[in-house]
Amino acid sequence: MTIDPGARGRRVVVRHVVGGRGPSGGPAMTDVVGRLVELTEDEACIERRDGSLTRVTLTDVVTWKVVPDRPLRSRRASSASADKLTRITSRGWPAIESMALGEWELRTSRGFTGRANSVAVHGDPGMPFDDALRRVRDFYDQHERPALAQVVMGSDDEERFAAAGWEPMRSHRNGALVQVTDLRPVHAIDPEAVIAPTADDDWLSMYGRVEDPSAARAVLEGPDTVGFISIGNVAIGRVAVSGEWAGIGAVEVLPEHRRQGLARRIVGTAIAWAMGHGADKAYLQTMRDNTAALALYASFGFVDHHEYRYLQPSGAN
Structure with missing residues (x-):
């Protein structure tokens, strides 16, 4: 048909x-x-x-x-399980190469971010746990990358990895706090904001933490529905929509232009754009000690959902 x-x-x-x-x-x-x-x-x-x-x-x-569009907010953002939200966030930050291991997802992206270079642990790997760990290590050996596992803190999976000798990665960016909110149609796209489908050189230079621009673009531009927001080349953000969920991140403002409300304008624009593309819930990922960001996001209704961390085999560098 x-x-x-x-x-x-x-x-x-x-x-x-x-x-x-x-x-x-x-x-x-x-x-x-x-x-x-x-x-x-x-x-x-x-x-x-x-x-x-x-x-x-x-x-x-x-x-x-x-069929008619579904009613907005039929399910609240906070009701999603950590497992489900981990899968959703992976779709908003897709790895260059990925492979299923049962319900786990093996991800590698030439070293651009932990999220895109670790095994996302959710559900059942489809084989005995020790066998799954060997498959994980073999996958990252083949790609000449260190083996990393993204696990929800306090979960049974974290305990199983720890019992197998895996330990927290030694890095100042060893994981993140995931927050969520239900979106409301009270925001508008800022008249000075530019929203592009790709990350140009100016946007990428402001994002920072980019050693391989081609790898960064492959990950950042990976979702089918993604927008790169900029205001006057002094503030940026990124928003990716997957189904009813929007992922908001990469909110950066040049130091000399901070405390002028630019980050708020970026986030408000991201929410308005996301709702225009069918989202009624949003998530973001930030560091627990980033008090300025947490205060900003709280004003948009974001609340803590869960935290994750990266684990590596014991003795790994």
Whole structure:
């Protein structure tokens, strides 16, 4: 069955054959609901509310239709589990190379940020834990990168890694605090803000911590829906939308222009842009000791959700 190209960008429900027999004796089918983000001659790609993508072969489609947009904030941001939110944040900061290990995600990006160069630990690795650890170390050995695991602090996974001899990475950026908020339509895009789909040299130079610009751009520009915000080449931010979630980050203001409300204008613009692209929840990641940033984000309703840290095998440099 064909799907009307005019439905691209709309919310649809697609019923398709999945193989095997259903309860009535006919072919087994299932429905997928979400935004139609890509349509080729052979398949449709549908983005679900959590940002995950489902690809459906068109020859398997039985019926489809456009459906009304879902009501905003049907589920509160704080109700998401740490496991689920870890998956969502990975979609907003996608690695250059990634590979599934059961439900874990092995990620590597030529060293640009811990998030894109560690195994995201959530769910079941699909094999005994010790075997999974060997697979993790083999993966990073093959990519000539140190083995790192991103784990939720206080979780059973953190305890299992610790029992296997893994220890906190020795770095001042060993993890982050994740905060969330439910978005409200009370913000507008700043009239002086420029929002671009890519990170130009000026934006990237302000972001800092970039040793390999091509690797940084590959990660930062990776999501399908992403905006790079700048105000007068003195303040920047980034916003990426995955389903109903927006990730806000990279908020930087030149030192000589701080305490003038620029960071607030960047965040307000990011929220307005995100809601215009279908998000009704947002997350961000910052350092627990960044008191200025925490005060800013609190004024937008962000609250603590969980913290994560990076672990490395004992004795690693």
